[in-house]
Amino acid sequence: GGVESGRQANVQAKGAGFGDNTWALDGLTITDMAGAGSSPAHYDFDTFQEIQVTTGGADVRNPTPGVQTNLVLKSGTSAFRGSARGYFAGDYKDFGVEAGGPIAKDRVWGWGSLGRTDTTRTPLICTAEETTLDNVSFKLTGQATPAARAHVTYFRGDKDGSGRDAGPLVTREATHNETGSTDIVKGGADVAIGNHLFLSARTAHVATDFTLTPQGGAAAQWYVDDAGVERGSRDTYSTDRPQNTLALDANAFRGRHELMFGFAWRKATVDSTAAYPGNGVITYHTQYPSMVAVVRRDRAVAADGVYTSAYVADTWTQNRVTVQFGARWAD
Numbered sequence: 114g115g116v117e118s119g120r121q122a123n124v125q126a127k128g129a130g131f132g133d134n135t136w137a138l139d140g141l142t143i144t145d146m147a148g149a150g151s152s153p154a155h156y157d158f159d160t161f162q163e164i165q166v167t168t169g170g171a172d173v174r175n176p177t178p179g180v181q182t183n184l185v186l187k188s189g190t191s192a193f194r195g196s197a198r199g200y201f202a203g204d205y206k207d208f209g210v211e212a213g214g215p216i217a218k219d220r221v222w223g224w225g226s227l228g229r230t231d232t233t234r235t236p237l238i239c240t241a242e243e244t245t246l247d248n249v250s251f252k253l254t255g256q257a258t259p260a261a262r263a264h265v266t267y268f269r270g271d272k273d274g275s276g277r278d279a280g281p282l283v284t285r286e287a288t289h290n291e292t293g294s295t296d297i298v299k300g301g302a303d304v305a306i307g308n309h310l311f312l313s314a315r316t317a318h319v320a321t322d323f324t325l326t327p328q329g330g331a332a333a334q335w336y337v338d339d340a341g342v343e344r345g346s347r348d349t350y351s352t353d354r355p356q357n358t359l360a361l362d363a364n365a366f367r368g369r370h371e372l373m374f375g376f377a378w379r380k381a382t383v384d385s386t387a388a389y390p391g392n393g394v395i396t397y398h399t400q401y402p403s404m405v406a407v408v409r410r411d412r413a414v415a416a417d418g419v420y421t422s423a424y425v426a427d428t429w430t431q432n433r434v435t436v437q438f439g440a441r442w443a444d
Contacts, residue, residue: 118205118230119244119274121151126168126180133179139186139266141299141315142176146381146418147354150179153321154270154295157209157228157248159198162187173426173439174362174375186266188252189213189222204233209248216253225251240285242276260305268297277325286329287343289350293323311364319356325349327390335389336396345390348409352385373439374425381420386413420444 125131134150136143145153167181175181195212206229213224230246247270254264277289301315329335329346336345362375388411389395397405426439 118232124180129179133177135177135181137183141317141358141360143319147383153319155246155272160186160226160250173424173441186250186252187224188254189224191215206231221255223253240276240279242279244274247271263302266299270295282341283343287347288328289325291325296320309366313362316359321354324351331390334391339398339401349388354383356381369430371428376423379420381418384415
């Protein structure tokens, strides 16, 4: 019924691991590198023109063998159009609006959307997990000449929740409250040079951050009772995960050959902290009054990852025969 909307999509295909999955927005990679294989945001699905999913036979442009998901946002067209929706099914509510059209005839087009999803997930014999997702999207497209087009895209996704990790073995005070957001600013240009060469340049900044705060507070003791149920409190976790990406791609057509070549650069940063409640001692009751005590110290993690790649490929056709080959370099 949609109540898992605030959760990550855990998908696998053809033997590849979850960490090999990639996510892209309008063709530019946005995968969360602090949780390889995961998306940095949650989405309003009515904002998509299409969703492209590749599970095998990927070409040389794809960086990994996992599931490749490309989310293509809607764009403004020469005719004004829009829609509104409302969907209610018990503990799941979803509503929003989207509209777009020409700003300057045959030159500039705009499109935007607003959406909200409210879900309440109640696992068996435990307290509820409530999640609210708010999404804002905007895309501006301009055409300077018949052979040159540019675009700017803005996306923001906010997530607020309470009772995260609720379950039969986690009491309410041992769940987390979650607040976080993802901002994506993306720009690009496409240029056709004659009838045989097509160039595309894209860049984006992705800013993702979220905080998990225990409902039991920072002073309470975190412990596990004889029945294996977590009680008291949990750790406080905060993370900031900005990314910057640049990609250049080209297609050239010569006779029976379609050549593809390109270059990409990406920098992903992770800056996270975790603080444990009380005095940092977590007790596990094995059989009352016996227990095991574990000391956990506050920690901080900061790391940068820089990814550089280039590729070249050729598709050759002759009657019923099509031959593809390519090479990819990555560092």
